[in-house]
Amino acid sequence: MTKKDTTKHPCFNKAEAGSCGRVHLPVAPKCNIQCNYCNRKYDCVNESRPGVTSGVLKPFQAAEYMDKVLEKEPRITVAGIAGPGDPFANPAETLETMRLLNKKHPHLLFCLSSNGMGILPYLDDIAELGVSHVTITISAVDPKIGAKIYSWVKDGKVVYRGEQGAKILLERQLAAIKGLKERGITVKINSIVIPGINDDHIVEVAKVCSELGADIQNMIPLKPTQDTPFAELPEPGRETVLPLRKEAGEYIEQMTHCKRCRADAVGLLSDDQSVALCGTLQACSK
Ligand code: SF4
Ligand code: SF4
Numbered sequence: 001m002t003k004k005d006t007t008k009h010p011c012f013n014k015a016e017a018g019s020c021g022r023v024h025l026p027v028a029p030k031c032n033i034q035c036n037y038c039n040r041k042y043d044c045v046n047e048s049r050p051g052v053t054s055g056v057l058k059p060f061q062a063a064e065y066m067d068k069v070l071e072k073e074p075r076i077t078v079a080g081i082a083g084p085g086d087p088f089a090n091p092a093e094t095l096e097t098m099r100l101l102n103k104k105h106p107h108l109l110f111c112l113s114s115n116g117m118g119i120l121p122y123l124d125d126i127a128e129l130g131v132s133h134v135t136i137t138i139s140a141v142d143p144k145i146g147a148k149i150y151s152w153v154k155d156g157k158v159v160y161r162g163e164q165g166a167k168i169l170l171e172r173q174l175a176a177i178k179g180l181k182e183r184g185i186t187v188k189i190n191s192i193v194i195p196g197i198n199d200d201h202i203v204e205v206a207k208v209c210s211e212l213g214a215d216i217q218n219m220i221p222l223k224p225t226q227d228t229p230f231a232e233l234p235e236p237g238r239e240t241v242l243p244l245r246k247e248a249g250e251y252i253e254q255m256t257h258c259k260r261c262r263a264d265a266v267g268l269l270s271d272d273q274s275v276a277l278c279g280t281l282q283a284c285s286k
Pocket of ligand 1 (some may be wrong): 031032034035038039040083084086221
């Protein structure tokens with residue numbers, strides 16, 4: 001396997017954010033849970049938040065798109081899959097994309113972002129394909145609080161709701177951190193800060209995840225989105241998030257430069273090209 005410089009990830013290493021870019025390949029449209037803040041729509045509008053993409057690609061199209069992106073933006077060092085659903089609700093597409101990239105662009109770092117529900121059967125594949133960075137989104141480590149955040153989780157064909165669903169999800173998420181660390185993979189925890197729901201619990205999330213070996217936490221303020229149960233909640237400001245980061249920073253390193261990127265983000269974090277490259281993505285998806 002090609003030896004890679006794993007420091008060249010702009011999200012996990014702020015020092016590289018001005019010189020290294022990332023691309024999100026939107027090959028994973030389905031999701032296996034429903035978060036109460038999520039509204040996925042496929043769009044080409046100038047809107048930046050997770051779940052938004054101007055198209056969905058098949059794995060071979062993602063590989064072709066990657067070739068074109070690298071021609072236009074050679075500063076890309078990371079290829080990731082972050083939806084617009086969950087990579088492991090679409091495991092065949094996710095792994096096939098990683099396999100193709102591993103063949104064509106082995107110098108790139110590979111990164112996956114998941115809710116953790118479906119990842120456990122694929123930990124060995126992830127390691128063998130040279131994925132160096134994985135993000136698991138964990139916003140609660142107590143099923144009572146989780147039950148307020150997730151409307152349902154799906155395991156195969158069975159749908160679980162309430163605390164039962166939140167408990168199953170949490171068990172898998174915590175096992176995922178442990179399993180990824182056993183395989184030498186860098187793990188980031190994304191935690192959505194949701195006022196009145198988990199803001200007084202999020203430091204506990206930091207503590208528990210750090211005990212399992214997670215490397216860094218990224219607290220993302222809720223972006224209230226239309227047509228979701230959390231649409232009317234306020235968006236937490238710096239006065240809420242900064243003290244939480246300070247407190248949680250006692251347990252685990254904090255990411256402070258996240259841009260809440262689209263599922264088809266591309267370029268430097270400070271200079272997202274996704275809308276500019278929207279036509280390229282759409283051309284590859286035909
Ligand atoms: Fe949306 Fe991601 Fe939650 Fe799935 S895991 S519902 S894609 S935010
Ligand atoms: Fe990095 Fe945050 Fe964008 Fe993910 S959403 S690619 S962590 S900046």
